[in-house]
Amino acid sequence: MKKYILVLVALTACLTFAQAQTIKIATQSPLSGGSGALGEQIKLGAQLAVEEAQPRFQKLGFKLELAAYDDQANPDTGVANANRIINDADIIGVVGHYNSGVAIPSSEVYARVNLVMVSPANTNPRITDRNMPDVNRICGRDDVQGPAGAEFAVKELKAKKIFVIHDKTAYGQGLAENFKARAIELGASVPNNAFVGTEEKSNFIPLITQILAYKPDLIYFGGIYDQIGAFAKQLNERGIKTPIMGGDGLDSSDYVRLAGPAAAANTYYTTVAGPVSVFPKAKAFVDSFKVKTGKTAEGFAVYAYDCANVILSATEAAIKSSGGKAPTRDAVTKAVRAVKLDGLTGSIEFDGKGDIKVANYYVLKVDASGDWGKNAILKTVAVPAPKLPAK
Amino acid sequence: MLDSLLSLLPQILFEGLLLGFVYAMIALGYTMVYGVLELINFAHSEIFMIGAVAGVEIFRSLSNIIHNGYLLLLVAIVVGGLVSGLVAIAMERFAYRPLRRRGTTNRLVPLITAVGVSFVLQDLVRLIEALWHNEFFLRMASVSDLEGSVTVLGIFIQYKSIVVIVVSLAMLAGLNLLVNKTRLGTAIRTVAQDMDTARLMGINPDRVVSSTFFIGGSLGGVAGVLFALQYTTISPYSGFLPGIKAFTAAVLGGIGNIPGAMVGGLVLGELETLAGTYLPTLTNGTIGTEYKDIIAFLVLILLLLFRPQGLLGQIVKEKV
Numbered sequence: 001m002k003k004y005i006l007v008l009v010a011l012t013a014c015l016t017f018a019q020a021q022t023i024k025i026a027t028q029s030p031l032s033g034g035s036g037a038l039g040e041q042i043k044l045g046a047q048l049a050v051e052e053a054q055p056r057f058q059k060l061g062f063k064l065e066l067a068a069y070d071d072q073a074n075p076d077t078g079v080a081n082a083n084r085i086i087n088d089a090d091i092i093g094v095v096g097h098y099n100s101g102v103a104i105p106s107s108e109v110y111a112r113v114n115l116v117m118v119s120p121a122n123t124n125p126r127i128t129d130r131n132m133p134d135v136n137r138i139c140g141r142d143d144v145q146g147p148a149g150a151e152f153a154v155k156e157l158k159a160k161k162i163f164v165i166h167d168k169t170a171y172g173q174g175l176a177e178n179f180k181a182r183a184i185e186l187g188a189s190v191p192n193n194a195f196v197g198t199e200e201k202s203n204f205i206p207l208i209t210q211i212l213a214y215k216p217d218l219i220y221f222g223g224i225y226d227q228i229g230a231f232a233k234q235l236n237e238r239g240i241k242t243p244i245m246g247g248d249g250l251d252s253s254d255y256v257r258l259a260g261p262a263a264a265a266n267t268y269y270t271t272v273a274g275p276v277s278v279f280p281k282a283k284a285f286v287d288s289f290k291v292k293t294g295k296t297a298e299g300f301a302v303y304a305y306d307c308a309n310v311i312l313s314a315t316e317a318a319i320k321s322s323g324g325k326a327p328t329r330d331a332v333t334k335a336v337r338a339v340k341l342d343g344l345t346g347s348i349e350f351d352g353k354g355d356i357k358v359a360n361y362y363v364l365k366v367d368a369s370g371d372w373g374k375n376a377i378l379k380t381v382a383v384p385a386p387k388l389p390a391k
Numbered sequence: 392m393l394d395s396l397l398s399l400l401p402q403i404l405f406e407g408l409l410l411g412f413v414y415a416m417i418a419l420g421y422t423m424v425y426g427v428l429e430l431i432n433f434a435h436s437e438i439f440m441i442g443a444v445a446g447v448e449i450f451r452s453l454s455n456i457i458h459n460g461y462l463l464l465l466v467a468i469v470v471g472g473l474v475s476g477l478v479a480i481a482m483e484r485f486a487y488r489p490l491r492r493r494g495t496t497n498r499l500v501p502l503i504t505a506v507g508v509s510f511v512l513q514d515l516v517r518l519i520e521a522l523w524h525n526e527f528f529l530r531m532a533s534v535s536d537l538e539g540s541v542t543v544l545g546i547f548i549q550y551k552s553i554v555v556i557v558v559s560l561a562m563l564a565g566l567n568l569l570v571n572k573t574r575l576g577t578a579i580r581t582v583a584q585d586m587d588t589a590r591l592m593g594i595n596p597d598r599v600v601s602s603t604f605f606i607g608g609s610l611g612g613v614a615g616v617l618f619a620l621q622y623t624t625i626s627p628y629s630g631f632l633p634g635i636k637a638f639t640a641a642v643l644g645g646i647g648n649i650p651g652a653m654v655g656g657l658v659l660g661e662l663e664t665l666a667g668t669y670l671p672t673l674t675n676g677t678i679g680t681e682y683k684d685i686i687a688f689l690v691l692i693l694l695l696l697f698r699p700q701g702l703l704g705q706i707v708k709e710k711v
Contacts, residue, residue, distance in 0.1 A: 032517075032521065032527065033527050034527050034528055034626065036527050168681070191675075192675050192677070193671045193672045193674075193675055196671055196679045196680050196681075197679050197680075197681055198679070198680050198681045199681060200680075200681070201624065201626070201629070202618075202622040202624055202625070202629055202633075203410065203622050204622075205406045205410070205664065205667075206403075206406075206663075206664055206666075206667025206668040206680050206683060207667070207680055209396070209399055209402060209403055209406065209664075209668045210396070210668055210671065210672070210680070212395075212399060212402075213395040213396040213398075213399055213672075214395075215395075226527075226528050226624075229528075229530075229624065230528075230622070230623060230624035233530075233623045233624070234622065234623065237538060237549065237623075238547060239540070239547070254528075257530060258528055258530050258624055260530075260533055
């Protein structure tokens with residue numbers, strides 16, 4: 001009999017526990033495929049934030065969970081996931097994406113139910129220029145990042161003839177066009193036939209032959225590290241020592257693995273996610289990241305952690321203002337715009353269209369040792385988010 | 392820029408030749424299987440990719456043990472060819488032979504099976520690599536004695552490029568000997584002409600078909616190793632584009648015709664490299680490098696309009 005009572009007590013305990021309402025934060029980033037290494041950083045960063053907040057939410061009477069989705073860096077998959085996300089009533093916010101080309105169509109789906117999205121990495125201007133109430137980002141924009149890269153290239157690296165390549169995605173092409181426009185303004189030459197797009201991932205020989213003929217001082221590549229890595233390797237093998245420059249798509253240690261340290265060493269990149277070393281407050285985060293996941297945290301993990309915390313603190317505010325009731329998606333979305341958070345990456349506050357008010361942009365050079373953490377920061381600028389273009 | 396590009400013409404032709412040999416070796420797999428079974432084995436591009444992945448894994452695991460790059464490459468080629476050949480045999484045994492046994496006469500059925508096998512193999516490799524190394528893009532380890540280079544007549548040539556050409560020439564010559572001079576070759580040609588009559592002559596068609604898949608598959612596997620060596624980055628989906636182009640090459644040369652596949656591969660490799668390099672300059676950037684594939688296919692369409700049997704193919708009379 002005693003046994004039965006025990007079981008009964010245990011069952012009741014389980015039931016009461018299950019009755020605690022569940023709140024979920026979703027992440028959407030590529031967990032498999034070419035940019036899987038970076039997408040995993042985003043997921044793990046958000047996961048750490050959720051794990052840390054779980055005791056706080058338990059006190060408020062909620063069970064907090066992370067729901068990780070793999071968008072495969074593919075717009076179709078991103079949209080399909082987004083549809084699943086909006087149909088899961090427990091999800092009150094999304095951390096993601098990595099690719100702007102995936103984020104733009106997916107965010108249209110979130111907007112249908114006014115579900116908040118906070119992005120750690122999407123830099124295409126259109127993300128926030130659509131002026132949607134639920135879309136936010138805590139990183140910079142390509143219309144600042146591209147020109148910042150151009151200024152560094154022309155003024156510091158003294159590049160006059162530049163060959164520009166892009167990967168034909170919303171991110172890569174947008175970045176390359178912004179770079180090109182500013183570089184030309186500053187007096188560098190980028191003729192039409194030195195501005196090429198390619199989706200090729202293995203055979204870059206026709207491009208490299210054009211570069212041999214054009215003899216540029218600098219090659220700018222708007223794209224993601226998996227593609228640029230193979231390109232840099234083949235360029236180096238053919239004895240071309242022209243430096244390569246790219247955007248935050250290059251910001252992954254996997255670049256060195258694919259290109260090899262020798263080919264990677266001659267690479268500059270701008271990024272919107274500062275390396276972990278520039279955030280003194282991130283020290284504890286980096287240590288617990290290492291312990292919990294066994295991996296080394298890179299910049300985007302810290303940004304994803306902050307994104308998750310933005311949503312979590314907005315959720316807490318929404319719970320409080322509703323007197324302890326479960327927060328609605330509308331309330332959380334509204335509260336995110338009001339968040340003032342002192343995150344690991346700096347102070348986070350959004351402007352009217354969802355851009356972080358002041359974003360940092362970094363110019364780095366890949367270290368010859370191949371250790372991504374040692375990449376030297378050559379320049380840091382803080383730029384306020386551009387206003388919406390007048391219609 | 393056009394002047395300096397023109398002065399690079401020998402270089403561009405050489406690069407086209409390299410690519411062409413890789414295409415030719417893959418195209419042979421398509422053409423041989425088509426010759427015997429009249430089946431377009433779309434999963435052949437995955438056989439090629441599996442060879443490339445095997446080569447990368449050999450380089451990764453043995454480069455610390457075997458320090459001579461050429462020896463290492465030899466091991467990689469043998470293993471890559473063997474693995475691909477065996478996968479091709481297994482594919483034939485478990486996917487195509489049961490269909491043949493049932494007497495399926497509809498050509499579309501094995502074709503759809505081939506597409507399905509292709510997907511299965513892609514994701515299988517992706518799964519294995521994810522569990523084994525947690526990597527999607529695999530990089531061929533650099534071996535210093537293959538990376539050296541010489542400049543001949545203004546053409547920048549890496550040692551590994553020479554290896555690619557020598558190995559593919561040897562394989563192509565070997566295949567020609569095998570098909571034309573050996574008993575197995577005679578059997579393959581017999582089965583290609585008429586499977587039922589071949590059976591009456593005491594040839595076991597299943598065994599011949601298996602051998603054909605093995606030979607075609609190992610050629611594809613070796614091509615994969617060479618491709619990985621030359622272009623360094625490989626993913627489970629890397630097989631698709633080279634595969635579809637090699638298929639084009641096989642059609643261009645006349646499908647079912649072995650010298651045709653070689654010629655088709657070389658023509659396609661040259662066309663693609665030339666178009667990719669010159670188009671942006673000639674059109675002032677309006678038509679970019681990315682149109683190189685379209686140009687290659689455009690040429691195929693035009694050629695087929697005027698010579699439906701391909702460059703070297705013959706018009707085959709309907710089998711009675």
